[in-house]
Amino acid sequence: MYRYLVLTRGLEERFERLFKQGKIVGGLYRSLGQEATAVGSALALREGDWLAPSIRDLGALLVRGLDPRDTLLQYMARRGSLCAGKDNTNHFTVPELGILGPVSPLGTQLCVLNGVALAFKRRGEPHVCMTYQGEGATRTGASHEGFAFAAALRLPIVIVVEHNRWAFSTRSERVAAVAEWTDTAKAYGMPAAGVDGNDVLAVHEAAVEAVDRARGGHGPTMIVAESYRILGHAQHDSQTYVPPEELERWRARDPIPRFERQLVERGVATQEELRGIREDVDAALERAVDDALAAGMPDPEEAMTRVYAEPEPDVTPWTRMTPVGYADLEVLAASSVLRPLEADTPRAGAATAAETAR
Amino acid sequence: MKTYLEAIREALWEEMKADETVFIMGEDVGAYGGAFKITEGFLDEFGPDRVIDTPISEAAIVGAAIGAAHMGLKPVCEMQFIDFIAPAFDMIVNFAAKVRYRTGVGAGLVIRGPCGGGARAGPFHSQNVESYFANVAGLKMVAPATAYDAKGLLRAAIRDPDPVLYFEHKFLYRRVKEELPEGEEVLVPLGKARTAREGDALTLVTYGAMVYKAEDAAEVVSKQDGAEIEILDLRTLRPLDIAAIVASLKRTGRLLIVHEAARFGGFAGEITAQVCEEAFEWLDAPIRRVTALDTPVPYSPPLEDYYLPQTEDIVTAARWLLAY
Numbered sequence: 001m002y003r004y005l006v007l008t009r010g011l012e013e014r015f016e017r018l019f020k021q022g023k024i025v026g027g028l029y030r031s032l033g034q035e036a037t038a039v040g041s042a043l044a045l046r047e048g049d050w051l052a053p054s055i056r057d058l059g060a061l062l063v064r065g066l067d068p069r070d071t072l073l074q075y076m077a078r079r080g081s082l083c084a085g086k087d088n089t090n091h092f093t094v095p096e097l098g099i100l101g102p103v104s105p106l107g108t109q110l111c112v113l114n115g116v117a118l119a120f121k122r123r124g125e126p127h128v129c130m131t132y133q134g135e136g137a138t139r140t141g142a143s144h145e146g147f148a149f150a151a152a153l154r155l156p157i158v159i160v161v162e163h164n165r166w167a168f169s170t171r172s173e174r175v176a177a178v179a180e181w182t183d184t185a186k187a188y189g190m191p192a193a194g195v196d197g198n199d200v201l202a203v204h205e206a207a208v209e210a211v212d213r214a215r216g217g218h219g220p221t222m223i224v225a226e227s228y229r230i231l232g233h234a235q236h237d238s239q240t241y242v243p244p245e246e247l248e249r250w251r252a253r254d255p256i257p258r259f260e261r262q263l264v265e266r267g268v269a270t271q272e273e274l275r276g277i278r279e280d281v282d283a284a285l286e287r288a289v290d291d292a293l294a295a296g297m298p299d300p301e302e303a304m305t306r307v308y309a310e311p312e313p314d315v316t317p318w319t320r321m322t323p324v325g326y327a328d329l330e331v332l333a334a335s336s337v338l339r340p341l342e343a344d345t346p347r348a349g350a351a352t353a354a355e356t357a358r
Numbered sequence: 359m360k361t362y363l364e365a366i367r368e369a370l371w372e373e374m375k376a377d378e379t380v381f382i383m384g385e386d387v388g389a390y391g392g393a394f395k396i397t398e399g400f401l402d403e404f405g406p407d408r409v410i411d412t413p414i415s416e417a418a419i420v421g422a423a424i425g426a427a428h429m430g431l432k433p434v435c436e437m438q439f440i441d442f443i444a445p446a447f448d449m450i451v452n453f454a455a456k457v458r459y460r461t462g463v464g465a466g467l468v469i470r471g472p473c474g475g476g477a478r479a480g481p482f483h484s485q486n487v488e489s490y491f492a493n494v495a496g497l498k499m500v501a502p503a504t505a506y507d508a509k510g511l512l513r514a515a516i517r518d519p520d521p522v523l524y525f526e527h528k529f530l531y532r533r534v535k536e537e538l539p540e541g542e543e544v545l546v547p548l549g550k551a552r553t554a555r556e557g558d559a560l561t562l563v564t565y566g567a568m569v570y571k572a573e574d575a576a577e578v579v580s581k582q583d584g585a586e587i588e589i590l591d592l593r594t595l596r597p598l599d600i601a602a603i604v605a606s607l608k609r610t611g612r613l614l615i616v617h618e619a620a621r622f623g624g625f626a627g628e629i630t631a632q633v634c635e636e637a638f639e640w641l642d643a644p645i646r647r648v649t650a651l652d653t654p655v656p657y658s659p660p661l662e663d664y665y666l667p668q669t670e671d672i673v674t675a676a677r678w679l680l681a682y
Contacts, residue, residue, distance in 0.1 A: 086460050093461035095428070101461050103452050111418050112453060115425020115433070122381075122407050122431070142417050142448060149418035153410075306459050307495045309466075309519035312597075318635075 001200060002263065002274065004039045005256050007281050008059035011068050014289050015075055019235055023293070025077040026088045031056035033198070033230035034164055036255035038132070039063055040203030041160050041223065044211045045098070045130055050116045052100040052109040053090055054132040056162065056229070061090060064097045068285060072292035084306070085298040107133060107143030110159065114146055117155035128214045129157040130207075135224075136167025138184060139175055147222075151188040154219035158210040159190075161222060162197065164229040169241045185222040197225030198255040201262065228253070362534040365505035366470075366526055367396050369512035369544075370434065374404055377432065380516055381408040383419055384436030393438045394472060394531060416446035420469060424454050427465040432516055437471030440525060441485045454521040455496030468515045470524035473501075474567055474618055475650070475666055477528055480657035486566070486619035486650075488595050491523060492628065498548055499595040501525040503569035505536040507593050510546030518548060527567040551599040553606075557586030560679055561606040563629060564616040565592040568667060572616055575672035585680050587614075595625060603629060604637045611642035612679045616672055621649040643682035648675045 012030050019028045038059035053060050073081035082092035093101040102109035113129045120127045137143055138161055150157050163181050165172050178184055185192035195206040203225055210221035228250035232239040263269040304315055374380045382397055388411040391398030401409045412419050423433035437443045458464040475484040491497055498520055502508040515522035554569055555576055564572045569591045576587040588606050607613050615626035626647040648667045656662050
């Protein structure tokens with residue numbers, strides 16, 4: 001558990017460093033301060049279960065067994081990355097690890113994961129699904145349809161709502177009139193549990209209970225994890241809208257030092273042992289970064305592949321064929337886009353007839 | 359004799375009989391047997407695990423189909439009217455269509471539903487939605503005109519590893535009746551057009567219910583003008599059988615495109631562009647389109663009749679092209 005927490009934070013710190021070096025392609029969204037929710041909940045799952053993350057759930061993916069090197073390749077859009085350079089962030093699906101990739105429109109992965117749960121139920125397999133949403137995402141139509149569908153069909157699914165106070169720059173109180181976010185679940189006849197999202201053990205306990213419930217055939221559960229988004233929405237967000245004293249208050253509740261204190265106080269681990277884990281993780285991450293940086297970028301023509309199951313006809317844009325221009329008709333005649341000019345000439349008679357008709 | 363509706367029902371029934379991974383999901387498809395009775399009797403035969411009544415939640419239906427497809431099942435989603443595919447647009451366009459490209463894991467599923475006008479059903483029960491999806495790579499789309507194709511294309515769509523939107527024309531449900539081969543496996547490959555009528559004077563490209571109006575128009579032109587129109591029924595809209603269109607055009611030199619969907623941004627525009635790129639020199643006349651108006655589908659009969667392309671419109675356009 002501790003290893004996953006420091007692995008998540010350490011990997012994201014490397015992401016940030018690589019982002020500042022211009023090596024991460026596109027936006028970077030971090031889960032700083034929220035790692036306990038992702039790690040604690042995902043650890044309640046077993047092999048064969050499926051999980052669909054939201055954007056701040058790197059920890060959950062690592063718990064599922066994802067290799068940090070693969071995430072680095074993915075975030076740097078390298079050759080051989082999980083999405084083969086075709087999509088960014090954590091939008092990858094890895095069936096063998098039970099990971100379903102989300103897309104950017106929020107709440108949609110819940111609807112898709114419902115289908116995975118439906119398949120488990122149909123086959124009588126004792127597996128469970130777990131998905132994550134920020135509280136902002138619970139307001140989308142897809143989320144509402146997903147909650148209703150999961151509850152109506154009593155699907156084995158656990159929905160972790162990460163109440164991190166901010167939907168980009170909008171405060172959570174401004175996007176919903178519910179006093180308690182767990183109330184959201186009542187409308188769907190779904191039980192809900194509120195939990196301190198920065199207490200990894202509390203999250204884990206709630207998740208185990210919800211997972212057991214789902215596995216026992218008793219339908220979906222919503223877990224509302226109370227936490228705080230310590231950084232901006234993404235690297236480009238300077239967070240000027242966040243009151244500094246509020247941020248300080250939540251920084252003091254950082255889940256990692258808190259868990260360290262619990263471990264030491266309860267005599268589970270010594271400071272020395274924890275330092276050992278951190279050093280292990282750091283060394284492994286440095287190797288992963290070096291390894292990932294050595295990978296090349298994908299070939300441009302890769303952009304054309306994998307749209308359908310069967311290979312499609314060549315769709316090379318005609319302007320990318322050389323040479324291009326009407327001046328050189330003989331060359332154009334050989335291209336696959338334009339007709340072979342010599343094989344068939346336009347009917348001269350027909351052209352004359354058309355002109356006459358005009 | 360089998361109706362177009364019975365052909366759809368048969369394809370679904372036989373595929374579900376043959377392959378237990380196939381299942382149907384939608385609003386009122388179970389006990390009620392579907393708004394148009396396509397799935398009547400399915401619940402008794404296949405049980406509630408394979409004939410699933412859902413909440414009125416089109417996004418949830420399509421989303422669940424994607425997930426189930428990932429797990430090796432073959433979902434068929436019914437949209438009660440194809441107009442209601444709009445609430446599932448996000449799931450189709452952003453998830454189903456792109457998931458193979460993005461992740462390498464495909465989503466073989468079918469979304470079917472009644473499309474088209476002529477039923478006096480107003481703006482929300484009469485639309486043709488193919489162009490809403492035409493610009494989205496990763497989707498396949500079919501629009502059968504005959505009972506044979508309705509059966510054969512649905513069967514092919516269910517077996518296809520990619521998401522297929524299957525547009526069944528409600529006006530044809532009980533009006534089209536054909537002898538279907540017994541025992542023989544009716545299977546129509548996706549992506550292949552059908553020559554509905556042979557001719558040498560003009561190529562008319564169309565699909566869906568407009569095939570019948572095109573045939574009526576061709577009959578008029580044949581009798582009164584002595585010119586034979588070749589009718590290509592596309593059957594599959596994406597992938598588009600451009601090779602069949604170009605091959606026919608090279609014989610006739612004239613092209614008329616007819617569809618029931620509105621004109622702006624419609625399939626006729628795409629076909630026109632592709633023909634201009636690939637066979638401009640064979641055109642003896644400008645390409646002409648006969649389509650519905652660029653308005654919502656109106657309700658009152660005189661309005662709807664004015665909105666929809668009629669046989670006389672096709673005859674007029676054909677004569678204009680032949681005289682050019």
